[in-house]
Structures are given as C-alpha cells and as structure tokens.
Amino acid sequence: MLSTLRSLPLAFIGACVALIVRRRLHPVRLRPTGETTPPIGPNDIRPGIRRLVLSDLHMGAGDRRDDFSADAELAALLRYYAAEPTPTELILAGDTFEFLQVCLPDVPDREWSPRAAARRLEAILNAHAEPVAALRAFLSRRDNQVTVIIGNHDFELHYASAKQTLRRALGLAPGNPRLRFGVSYEGDGIFLVHGNQFDRWNRFIHFNGICEPFEVVFGTRLIREAINVLEDEPVDIATLIDNIKPLSAIFWYALSLPTLRNQSTRRLVVRGLVLLVNVLLRNTVYILDDDPQQQTPRSLWKPMYRQVALAATLLGRAAGVRQRSGGFPETVFQRAAEHQLRRSIRAFGSTSVHSMARIARDPQQWSTHLFICGHTHLAQVVALNERQTYVNTGTWTDVILDVATSQRQQQRFPYLEVTYPAQGSPPHWRLLVWREAGESPSPWRDERATTMLEKVEYPV
Template sequence: MRTLILSDLHLGNGGPYDIFAGAAELPTLLDSFTRTPTHVVLNGDSFDFLLNDDPLTVDSERTLAQARALVTSAQTAPSLQALGRVLAAGGRATMVVGNHDLELALPEVQAVVRGALGQPANVASRLVFRDGTEPLLLEVGGARVLVTHGEHNDVANRIDYGSLLSTSRVGFQYPPGSVLVKNLLNPLKHQHRMRYMDLLKPDFQGAVMVALGVKPDALKVLLTTGTVTLIRRLLENQDLPPAFAIEPRDANMPSEADSQLARTLAEVDLDDEEVEALMSVLDPQALNAFDNPDALGRARLKLCKAGFALYARLHRKVAGTTGTEYFSLEPAKDELAESERLGKKFSHQAVVMGHTHAARWHQGNGRVYANTGTWISLLRLPAPDASDAEWGDYLQELQSNPSLDPSKQRLARVEHRFTCVEVAPKASAPGATLRLAQWKDQGLQTLGSAELPAGS
C-alpha cells in the first residue's frame, strides 16, 4: 500500500498560541490520496497539547478537555475529516506519539481523535496509535522503511514512557522542553506578543537567548519559574533511558550535554560589563541597565545571534536573497550518524524522522535518510555574513513587530514549506520509490527521490 508520512503538524485548538500554518493545504493534500488506498503515518507532534495555559500535568479530565478543544478547532477539524476520508477510501492511518502530543498515548484521548474523523466506528478504527518505545517498521513493495519521530535522540524532549504508560503514572514528568514552553515561551507570547518564539522550535534553548536579546526585561518571568530547578532537570534528564536502546555515542561526536540550556547559555561569550548590564535588567535589585547602555546593546546582540545560530544550524541555511532557496536539505553529521545507526540496527534501507522541523534528504552507503520537516511557519534570518548593523535592524524589527504582522514584515519574514515523504510500491517489480516532496501549487513537487530494492 502506498504510504504518506507527515510530521510536526502542531494542530492547535484555535487559541492565541496556535502555530499550524497549513489549514487550507493539508485537507487538500490528504484528499489527493483518496484515489487509491493509502497508509497515512502522522509521525509525531500531530497535535500540540502545550498551546494553552493549563497546568502541565496528565490529568484525565483536563487532558480530555484539551483533546476536544483540539479536534473541534476550525483550523484542525477539516484536516481530521480529510484523514477520515482517506480511511473511508480503503486506507489506514498510524499516529505516532511525539513530545508535544504525548497525551495520545492515553486510550481516552485516542477515542476523542477517532470520533473527530467523521466516519463510522468500523472505519475510524483503521486509525491506530503508537508510542515511541520502538520505531515503526514499514514494508512497502518489499522495501523496508524505518519511521520514528526523533525525540528519542533529544535529551531536552525525551519522553519517560516507563512512567507515562504505567497504570498510575506515578513519577511521570513532562520533558524539560515542554516545561520551557509552558513556563517561559507561552507567557512571552501572551504577555509580550512574541509570536516568533514558536517558530524557533524545537530549539527552546535558542529561543531563550533570542528572547533575552530582543526584550531582556520580558525574561523576568523566567526568574519566577524555577530556572535552577529546570536546568537541573535538563542535566538529570541525560540519565533517562532512551527509547529502543541507543548505544553510547562515539567520543568524537558532539555530546548531548551541548544541547542543554545551562551549557548553551554559558557558551555565549559575554564579558563582565555585558553580564552586569544584562543582569541589571533581569534583577530588580541590581543597578539600572541604562548606566551602561552600550554594554547592554552588545550583550543583546550576542545573545540573539547565538540563539538564532542554533535555529539556523537545524535548517542549515535560513537566509539568502535568491527567491525561495533559503533551506538546505543536506543533514548535519549527527543526523546522518543517528540515521545510519538506526538503519543498521534494524536492517532497514531507509530512515524517516521528524522533530527538528528541518526537511532533509540524503542518499549514501546504500541507505536513504529523510526528514519530513514541519507544517508551521519558518523564520527567515539575516545572511550568514550580515554585519552587526544589519542584525541590529533585524532585531529592531522583531521588537517593533513581535507578533509578525505580515504587513510589517520587511527583514524578519516567515516562509512556508509544507513537506512530506511518500513511499510508493513499484507497479511491475518488487521494491518501492521513496521521495521527499513539497506541497505547492496544489500538487506535490519532488525534492529528492530514490529507488528502494525489496529487502532480502
């Protein structure tokens, strides 16, 4: 059966925090896959249960209310109904749990989602749910394709499935990245209209630094949310056993600790004057920042550039002047290493992930790696060689247009790149064709394609 793989939709509840950008495009894409039976795989973060002000706890009654708000939203419901039409046409669907929708592991939430498909129970039952304790292993035309969301390899967003899936859920804690969203990013968006915070996902550490640079006084909220406890949790989370038994990394590869909030903030090269000026804004008992505005300006610029650098590292190139050629599909070394590890461990010819929001394509060593990208907006950055003055203009625009009003976008502009992976069995021979594609102009445009032989 032909397979369509999507991830990181971040379907929302219609509230002010929503970030899903494909409300018009996704139903049309799904309807285009009703002509022949199709297996739709929604590979993590299909919904976003963090886009609200509720306490961050797995409470059955509250979680059910959140699920109902999500599936009935005017922006979300048409996509779920389109998924139902895929099932009614003889297809099936698999929804993989991600770090933003780990609530999908709960049977009562699964029932709410099936009920929103607009189909009889026997059709809706063709939607199944999977947690991330093991990757999804597909066989299409005899070719083997491994699918996993990817949060298993991200310390800040790794899910403690042992506690989540237990009957009592005693001891379960949300990943540190989720805590940052609730305790920091949501208040920044609500109180200071910093909509661009969401576009920096999933690198929440970078978002913290950008917020410090654009509007440091807004980060006083950070000092009231147990920052020290959060940093400690980020470090302690390194000991959480990852899903499907990751082997120790090679000593020459970047350490997982490099992605931690504490290390990230510490790596920003602020001199003593800049630290003092920044702390005078964050700490009401410190001296007034305007005693040294030059030092504060330098600190803010360094923090913003460091934070955006983490975002740019994920997308490789989110800057430029050549039309829509802002994004590189070539993965970084750590992405390739993990895809190669998984491919070898499970003996699969192709590995498909999500989570990073960065569409990827790579062929090599007899294996294919693809990342399905995201269906939220992406933020264009200044060119890599931009001067401090150009960066200053960019940050000034973010200050004056934090909600990213399209009519006011000049430098800090958003882009959309709705991507997916399609795996189609060959018609006349064993094997399959796997392609990374972008939905554009009412059709799928191929970004990368490979022929996969049937496995032995």
C-alpha cells in the same frame, strides 16, 4: 534590572548544584501503567501500498498559542489523495496535536489524566474541523488507513480516552484498525520514529506509555511553565517564540536582535532567562521502577548552565557598559549571540542524522532503505550511504529562520510520498511540497548551500 544579572552566574551555579544533588539523591520512581502504545512492526504493515508521511502539524485549540494555520491546505491534500483509487496509508509521524499549549478553564495545566487528555483533544479537533472532515473523507475509502505515531507534544495519545476521542471524531467504531497508533513504525523497507528520543530535552525514560507519576520531560516543563507564559507578553516577538527551532537557541535569537535596544524586548529576554533557570532547577530526575540498570537521562544542567550563564554574563556586561556610557552595547550581543546561535543550529540539525546513521549500521537494518523522522521542523534529505537515506519530513507550521529579518521557510507544506514499483522492491520516495487545491505538489528543494554529507561522515 539588568545590573542585577551580573551576579547571576555564581548564584545560579550554587543553587543549581544544591538542588540537583538533592534530586539525584532522591529521584522520582516511575511505575508504568496499562495506558500504553506498542510499536508497529513488519507483521502489522501491508506491503507495497502507497504511503504519505507528514510530521509536526502541531494543531492546537485555535487560540493565540495555536501555531497551525494550514487547515485549508491540509484538507485539500487529504481530499486530493482520497479522490484517487490507489490504496494509501497516511502516517502522521508525531506531534500532530499540540496538547502542551492547550489551556482550558476546566482542566488544570498540570493535570495528566484520561479526562484531561480527552478534553484537550476535543478542543483541538473542534478548532480544526476542516482537516478532521477531510480525514473522515480519506477514511471513507476502505482501502485507506491512518497511522498516528506519538511524539513528545502529543504524548497524551497514550491514554485510551484520547485514542477513542479521535476515533469517534473520525466516525470509526472502537477498535477499528483503520486508525491505529504507534511509537515507531518498521517494515517494508522503512524505519520511522518521531525523533524526540534523539533530543535530550525531550527524551523519555519510558516512551511506550504513561507512568505514575506522569513523566514530565524538560521540554514539556519548558513549554508549560515558560513558553506559554512568554507568548502572552505584549511584544511582537512573543508570538514567534514557539516557531523558533531549535528552542534551546531561543535566547541567542533574542540576544542577536537589533530590537534588543527596545526596553520591552529586553524585559522579555530577561524574564525568559529567569523562567528558564526556574524550569531547569525544578527539572525532575526519573528512574524507571524495576529497572535493574536504573537508567537515567543524560544530565541537562551542565550544558544548559553554560548557555544560561553565558547569556546572563552578556546581559550583566551590557548593564555595566550602559551605566558607564549611557548607551546599549548592541554589538556585544549580536556578535556573541550569532556565534552561539550557529553552533546550536548545527548541533540540533545533526543529532537526528547521527542517531539514524547509528541505527542504519545495525546489521538487522541492512534491508531498510529509508530512515524517517520529524521533530526538528526542518525538512532534510541525507544519503547515509549508497543504499540508505535519511529523510526529515519537516513541519507544516511557520518556521522562523531569521527573527531579525522575519525570514520564514518558503516551502511550508512538505510531506513524503513512498511507493513501490513492484512487490518486494525497495521503496521509491519523493519529498514533496503541497501548494494549494488545484495544483499538483512540487518536489522539495534543498535550499542549503552545503549538505550534511560535506560536514560529517556516516560510516555504515
């Protein structure tokens, strides 16, 4: 099986060029629908109230693909703040719900509709009844508010049917403003987005709402057609696949494993490589209808071809060595894969910082002090300059830092608390880590040896 991969790079580039040329000559036109979600601007924001920001909960349907296991911890945090009289806004900053990994017998995986969105969300809410009850308790205080920012994994929240499903689960009447949805949040010294628009794998042409046909970005297609399939494999590492970030480096993680000597692990890697090539070849190029500039996303195939071709070449070389020597050349993989892995992690971690730094340089953002996003799953604090700060609120799912040693992120439940010492003053913020009921949250610690500021500069 491995020997067949030695010819994959040439075959892949030929098929890739042919298919992509054809698709670029005939891109799919997107027509925006009425299923939209507006940004939340300064006029929509109550000034001076306490805000809590959590991101990337990824609550699923309670099955094997559901990566969220912190129901008790999340419920305890919500009750902790609900018990205090201070008016508080809870901002769920994207990917709160894992629509893409909800597979139901009565809803085809490729169905994108109001019915499908509502059914998937119902399954999620039923699987996580304890946090839902805690959200209801949080909203029982009439001065509290919940704001849901839409991310790439819960893009189906644009459907009015999904919004109403969540309102109903929280005991709110239709249109109740204490639960609201947005694609961004800007005001009171804060600029907040989920962050997927900074990621070429998950960047939408039309992020403000649903289009016809439904816009399926590369990251969505990868999860639906590859990750969900791989997670069903009877291999220990398969259950960790969706906990590895960046997802683009997943094969470098796999190729660096000592367990690659195991035949079942090699089979998983090869199958994943084939699925990735298939998803890449079938990726759709979109054009927004009535867009005079005919904007298209940056090409994915060039950088992805380099990674896939290199991985295939490594496997092909290993097959040759194995045939000649009878042994599996573990070091060939580990050295090359570890180098590529480090490059991928650095690039993924810095993209959001660079993008937010560009936004901060805009003169219209000079009065904004705090730039917040999630998406990368890695909590991070970077001083953009002497008065503006970038904060990534991380994730509440399990993050695998090193697959070979099963090293996991220790500070598992990060969140941002924002307060205002006085009316009209700049926001005072703390990146905290929730522990458990009965214990006060602790300050988040930057566990990296160096900071981003030591590696890059952000002129403002």
